[in-house]
Amino acid sequence: MPPDLAIAHDFPLASCNTFGIDARARCYVRIASVAELAAALADPRLAGMPRLLLGGGSNIVLTGDFDGVVLHMAIMGREVLGEEGPDGKFTLVRAAAGENWHALVQWTLAQGLGGLENMSLIPGTVGAAPIQNIGAYGVELKDVLHSVTVYELATGRLRSMAASACRFGYRDSVFKHQDGKGLVIVDVTFALPTAWRANLGYAELAQAVAGAGLGAPGPADISEIVVAIRRRKLPDPALIGNAGSFFKNPVVSKTRCAELLAAFPALVHHAQRDGSEKLAAGWLIDQCGWKGRKLGAAGVYPKQALVLVNNGGATGAEVLALARAITDDVRQRYGVTLEPEPVFV
Structure with a gap:
């Protein structure tokens, strides 16, 4: 039996976009599971309405009220799947689309896993990260992505897409183009290196590490330095x-x-x-x-x-x-x- 959807009307979106723009949506549904996503897409009360899928709202500018339904992706969950590749070259980690990106980075570090630390404090959610191919300080998402699970709007089918099928480019992916617009990212699997090495190819980061006197920094050290740099240079969306x-x-x-x-x-x-x-x-x-x-x-x-x-x-x-x-x-x-x-x- 499909879940009973809670549909909000004339919903304020200021808290749903990091720009804090005070726009409103005709309808709003919080999506906490794939079943709820399917139910929202099939709900006759929402039929024919334009749809806007939102994650953390960190990569959107609302130019006015949205005369349609906002589907706010809030599917949660994260787990370590185990090692893969010759001699366990990678550790696979899966995270659901609604997980906060920076919280995921900190969680992987707490598990003793490096690979995401250069992308610490990037705003947004896990599900939005592959769309933009987020990146910072010499690392892009494509460098650590194993696969994504997508929901096909046209068929209602779930399928896995390997990193090679995502057509990643500089702040670009298949999901930003016409043939990827009908795909909703449900979860993302990362391949994190078992034999971790610091990526200090970005000059500003390398200088900051050297200035901190860290001869052999670990992933958590790199993350702390990246966070400090970003907080010094960039405004906190919660404040500005x-x-x-x-x-x-x-x-x-x-x-x-x-x-x-x-x-x-x-x-x-x-x-x-x-x-x-x-x-x-x-x-x-x-x-x-x-x-x-x-x-x-x-x-x-x-x-x-x-x-x-x-x-x-x-x-x-x-x-x-x-x-x-x-x-x-x-x-x-x-x-x-x-x-x-x-x-x-």
């Missing part, structure tokens, strides 16, 4: 509404980067394995004079130009206008187009 890094770091060809360097010798850039160059979006925005500026109640964080913030009562329209103004200025000055990380709804 934001969606973390708002723009992707643009990737250009080596030739284009050389042209930009000739005109702007201080340009911050990082060589990529494929020969391209990744530009620092925060530097571009800062050079255009946007750090600390405001448009209405939306603004650019004074300590980090890559972060847009809600200074109190900002609307989605104000955030959108600010993002467009910044994008226009960067394009005009540098000929580079910035792409937002959050989704506008």
Whole structure:
């Protein structure tokens, strides 16, 4: 027998998005199980309504009220599955979509498992992490992902997808494209290295570890340092509404980067394995004079130009206008187009 759904009407969404935008949903359902997801999709009271799936709301900008049903993914659970691969090369860990990402990182560390520590304190939920291919300090989700379990909206079937089927790219995955829009992530399985080694390829992290005098840091040490760096540079969404890094770091060809360097010798850039160059979006925005500026109640964080913030009562329209103004200025000055990380709804 299908579960009895609790459907809320005219539901306030300010607490469901880290920007703290005060929008409302026509209907709202908290989804705590796959059975509840199936029931919500089949419920005649919700038939024909547009659907919005929400996790932690850390990668979304609500530009107005949502005239449809919000399905808030709150499926919980996490477990160590055991070792896999030759000589137990990896330890598999599974976490449900509704689990808080940072809480999962801390839990794996408590189990004595490293691999996720560089991505400590990234806001959001486990289910949203593969969609964006989250990453920080030299590690991306794709580096540690084993598989995801998805619910097919068209068939009601559960199936497992290997990491190779997720088509991961820089802040990208199959789930952001048309052929992945009908897939709802239910849980994620990670392959964490049994023989852990610190990943200190990111210069800022390596310098912080050296500055802490840690000759042989463990996973928990790396996590603490990453948390300290992020708290120093980024606002806490609980205090100042934001969606973390708002723009992707643009990737250009080596030739284009050389042209930009000739005109702007201080340009911050990082060589990529494929020969391209990744530009620092925060530097571009800062050079255009946007750090600390405001448009209405939306603004650019004074300590980090890559972060847009809600200074109190900002609307989605104000955030959108600010993002467009910044994008226009960067394009005009540098000929580079910035792409937002959050989704506008």
